[in-house]
Amino acid sequence: DQQVKQNSPSLSVQEGRISILNCDYTNSMFDYFLWYKKYPAEGPTFLISISSIKDKNEDGRFTVFLNKSAKHLSLHIVPSQPGDSAVYFCAAIWSGGTSYGKLTFGQGTILTVHP
Amino acid sequence: DAGVTQSPTHLIKTRGQHVTLRCSPISGHKSVSWYQQVLGQGPQFIFQYYEKEERGRGNFPDRFSARQFPNYSSELNVNALLLGDSALYLCASSLTGREKLFFGSGTQLSVL
Numbered sequence: 001d002q003q004v005k006q007n008s009p010s011l012s013v014q015e016g017r018i019s020i021l022n023c024d025y026t027n028s029m030f031d032y033f034l035w036y037k038k039y040p041a042e043g044p045t046f047l048i049s050i051s052s053i054k055d056k057n058e059d060g061r062f063t064v065f066l067n068k069s070a071k072h073l074s075l076h077i078v079p080s081q082p083g084d085s086a087v088y089f090c091a092a093i094w095s096g097g098t099s100y101g102k103l104t105f106g107q108g109t110i111l112t113v114h115p
Numbered sequence: 116d117a118g119v120t121q122s123p124t125h126l127i128k129t130r131g132q133h134v135t136l137r138c139s140p141i142s143g144h145k146s147v148s149w150y151q152q153v154l155g156q157g158p159q160f161i162f163q164y165y166e167k168e169e170r171g172r173g174n175f176p177d178r179f180s181a182r183q184f185p186n187y188s189s190e191l192n193v194n195a196l197l198l199g200d201s202a203l204y205l206c207a208s209s210l211t212g213r214e215k216l217f218f219g220s221g222t223q224l225s226v227l
Contacts, residue, residue: 034215043205043218089157102171103216105157
């Protein structure tokens, strides 16, 4: 049962344009969402997060939007740069759960930004 | 400052063998989590330890076990290895387990 889904395995974008990565979740208990970026041969690196009490969080070129009613979140990268090329994982957590170190990850989206 | 360190970086084992993976968290972090990432999938939660106690366990067989030491470092043990155990094993640490996780670079395990 895939509780966090990233339905686009890959995304290709031109440098300078906007990248939009999407994520859907099914478990309504999730109350905190995170985006991680992963380069080959490295561990995932935290990018940005959002609490379920907000609908938007911004950090520089990165903005995460949360639509609770649709159980959908998206990551916007503006402007996209070639160095942003990586695998992006959406993750969710239920902070009230007993396994509070447990992140549930999506399958990942490979972003390629062309110069 | 040193990040999360894992050893070894790569490991090749044969079916039926046992393996021990090691993780040192960021200094001051008391929570360690283990994840398995199979190629083409997102990381899957295996265990979480906080202050040397198991606080969470994912849907993995009893062949998988872990422990956390007084210095907060951790070991993940896998017995009776199967081909399907071939994966990248990631360790992550955080202050208490309720914040964003910081991941190590992982141990790439190949079971032949």
